[in-house]
Amino acid sequence: MxxxxxxxxxxxxxxxxxLIPGIPxxxxxxxxxxxxxxxxxxxxxxxxxxxxxxxxxxxxxxxxxxxxxxxxxxxxxxxxxxxxxxxxxxxxxxxxxxxxxxxxxxxxxxxxxxxxxxxxxxxxxxxxxxxxxxxxxxxxxxxxxxxxxxxxxxxxxxxxxxxxxxxxxxxxxxxxxxxxxxxxxxxxxxxxxxxxxxxxxxxxxxxxxxxxxxxxxxxxxxxxxxxxxxxxxxxxxxxxxxxxxxxxxxxxxxxxxxxxxxxxxxxxxxxxxxxxxxxxxxxxxxxxxxxxxxxxxxxxxxxxxxxxxxSRLPFKPARKTPDTSLKLEHPARASGTSPVLLHIEKARKQFGGVIAVNDVSFDVNAREIVALIGPNGAGKSTTFNLITGVLTATSGKIAVLGKEVENAPPQEVVKLGVSRTFQHVKLVPDMTVLENVAIGAHLRGSSGAISSMLRLDRTDEARLLAEAARQIERVGLSDQIDQLAGSLSLGQQRIVEIARALCVDPQLLLLDEPAAGLRHMEKQRLAALLRQLRDGGMSVLLVEHDMGFVMDLADRIVVLDFGTKIAEGAPAAIKRNPDVIKAYLGAAA
CATH class of the missing domain: 1.10.3470 (ABC transporter involved in vitamin B12 uptake, BtuC)
Known part of the structure; x- marks a missing residue:
């Protein structure tokens, strides 16, 4: 009221x-x-x-x-x-x-x-x-x-x-x-x-x-x-x-x-x-x-x-707290018996005469955290864009649970249970944290424009906001739920992006430099969250430059250099690989 x-x-x-008498x-x-x-x-x-x-x-x-x-x-x-x-x-x-x-x-x-x-x-x-x-x-x-x-x-x-x-x-x-x-x-x-x-x-x-x-x-x-x-x-x-x-x-x-x-x-x-x-x-x-x-x-x-x-009014309109007891149904997706969730085979992306990704192949298995590392310009973010349909591959094969996603638009890829964050944060700064995160649950709602205008979407909307509030609580940002996203620090904005990606209820979560801008304790909390997601059945593919964070977290590491895969293996093996040391880690490693 x-x-x-x-x-x-x-x-x-x-x-x-x-009705005022005498009004001109x-x-x-x-x-x-x-x-x-x-x-x-x-x-x-x-x-x-x-x-x-x-x-x-x-x-x-x-x-x-x-x-x-x-x-x-x-x-x-x-x-x-x-x-x-x-x-x-x-x-x-x-x-x-x-x-x-x-x-x-x-x-x-x-x-x-x-x-x-x-x-x-x-x-x-x-x-x-x-x-x-x-x-x-x-x-x-x-x-x-x-x-x-x-x-x-x-x-x-x-x-x-x-x-x-x-x-x-x-x-x-x-x-x-x-x-x-x-x-x-x-x-x-x-x-x-x-x-x-x-x-x-x-x-x-x-x-x-x-x-x-x-x-x-x-x-x-x-x-x-x-x-x-x-x-x-x-x-x-x-x-x-x-x-x-x-x-x-x-x-x-x-x-x-x-x-x-x-x-x-x-x-x-x-x-x-x-x-x-x-x-x-x-x-x-x-x-x-x-x-x-x-x-x-x-x-x-x-x-x-x-x-x-x-902005000069002495009071601010009160926001209604989402009822987190409301639940969204899990999206219906095809399931496979293969342990391979993501399969990339000789993926190649060429921009004119520049080869950004050069016949790269690797897999991501179920319940696995895989890190994609390499120096700047190695093709990591381009690989992410090929997986999620932002870019189309020049050649090669990319499949999620056996279903090829070659040239599929991002809207179709996300339906397969693949969600992501971005190297450069892409939030709407004048929307609240809750509203930004709720965008991630877009496909899990069904109400259209007409029902929204006539306010017939309230049940659907309440469930979407409840899901967004749960994911915000999950990443530890409940205190900032009603703040504008543009007012948060860069590290907090990256965490908001993760919460938005989790609203998809993904099978595969792609994180592009999620620890950039985070302090030490925030990185520890993020690592704990990612382990929890893996143990709950989700796979994670991440790009990250903080080698301490990667080595402690990843089950397996894929290394790119100038668009070419130069190594793949467990963190301990990657640390000792001479090609990786020469190209990326340095002799001090």
Whole structure:
């Protein structure tokens, strides 16, 4: 109840505003425009702030929503309420067609791509005859309920703000779910997300469509608010302004979209109203001052105004402790009678003329800890990437429990019970330790986006969080469970990655330099944990440079040098091997 109290207060306040005696109609119009902008910015919060996909073309999706209802109501006499699903559907279909191409882009090509189709669609709206060309479509009927017609700004006000509140609730529910964690993981790149079963193209397309549908909803409301639709509000400048709103409010925060819309819309209106009087009617000055003020605002709050305000509140929202008595079922996997869990035979990886892994062969047996060692550049991490599907082998054979994983994507490899950590930590820094670890259990949940938005996933979600909490306790980080991952030390972040990997319930655990950054006692606890995992039936393949740690822990050691295996055997034999001493350990060994 305490978490919902601010929302209840905000809802009551917004409901009362139009009922205040003597309130100027201009204020209501301003609030209507804020609500319409907030809907588009809310989609950008999910798309850009959470998913890491920058889009300057969201105004075009507003155009799809507005023109769909304009055509259906004026040319075919369809009821405005019946055009709502049609407007959302058209916006969604347009997002699918554009998103299939757009979400595959990365780096600066992605925003450039959205600018390109945003400008293209703006000119398309202005050239099509049935859309009224540059003049657009007028005479759009108002929304009505029975005999009550929403002809004025204060009557459509409630429709706009109900849409804002419902959209905010659905968006927050989506983010607080298995699907939401997958979307948030996208911002740190696709490699870590895919290693735990996230279908990144699907997740990117989902968030792209969701943002477009919210923009289409805004366009539908705009058309019935203005009673007309023309291309002007759906151009590139409007798209840039919507992105400004999301960034100013706080690109990763749902209520930041509402706050950002309020700041930008009000600031713009004030400057347009008063600057001409101050500077004697000089045109375009408001645009210059508007830009300067936004830059100053972002200097004060670089992450956005909403998180800046929240950080100064005297209280923090309480988090619900996961019920660790809830259990997840063990994933169904093929079992084999062979003691060999991982079989690598003449694996080779060549980048042009560089051979990173040169016909390497070795096995990992059940209940065994195998160390993969060698100097920097020996091909250890590349071998890990070949096993987990991040890279495809040039030649050779890699099999897990007899099943070949040649050219299999990471999402398929993890289903076989292979999980991993990374040489360079890949956590989402602004997510809590619990949320980061829960990403590892992604494949062990089943709830989709729709059930998450409607809050039908709570049983599934509780089990996933309980599993994450158990693994955090297992690695000894229970005290940090609610801390942001980015606030932890490097050593603690590596331990969090191990907990995330354990959430897969793996048969084979691949650890890439797990002891780097750990103090002596932390290394001892990690070694004890790995022995416990081995004794419990799990196999471990680790890359590590701390030879004391490796020699005390590993059952068997494989040594690489310039991509070639030069030795394999028990730790005692490796210590005495002259080739290993020459290449890696040194004469002092």
């Amino acid at each position: 305490s978490q919902r109290l601010p929302l209840i207060i905000f809802t009551l306040a917004m409901a009362v505003i139009p 109609p201009f204020w209501i119009v301003l609030l209507d425009n804020i609500g319409l902008a907030a809907l588009v910015a809310m989609g950008l919060v999910l798309l850009t702030g959470v998913g890491g996909l920058t889009s300057f073309g969201q105004a075009a999706f507003c155009g799809f929503g507005a023109y769909t209802t304009a055509v259906l109501t004026t040319a075919y006499g369809v009821s405005p309420w019946l055009t709502l699903p049609a407007s959302l559907l058209v916006s969604g279909i347009a997002a699918v067609l554009l998103g299939i191409v757009t979400v595959r882009l990365s780096g600066h090509y992605l925003p450039l791509g959205t600018i390109a189709w945003g400008i293209g669609l703006f000119y398309l709206f202005s050239k099509l005859e049935f859309l009224g060309r540059n003049d657009g479509i007028s005479g759009i009927p108002p929304l009505s309920i029975g005999s009550f017609r929403m002809l004025s700004p204060d009557t459509i006000y409630y429709a706009i703000w109900i849409a804002v509140l419902v959209s905010a609730l659905l968006t927050m529910n989506l983010l607080d779910s298995r699907t939401g964690r997958a979307i948030r993981a996208l911002r740190r790149g696709h490699v870590a997300a895919e290693a735990f079963g996230v279908q990144t193209p699907r997740a990117k397309l989902l968030v792209f469509i969701y943002a477009a549908v919210l923009a289409g909803l805004s366009g539908w409301l705009y058309a019935h608010f203005q009673r007309a639709a023309n291309p002007t509000p759906f151009g590139a400048q409007a798209g840039i302004e919507y992105l400004f709103i999301a960034v100013v409010g706080g690109a990763g925060y749902v209520w930041g979209a509402v706050l950002g819309a309020g700041i930008v819309v009000v600031l713009k209106e004030v400057l347009q109203s008063y600057l001409p009087y101050i500077f004697g009617g000089q045109s375009q000055l408001e645009t210059i001052v508007f830009g300067i003020m936004l830059v100053l605002l972002l200097q004060l709050a670089p992450a956005g105004v909403w998180p800046w305000l929240m």
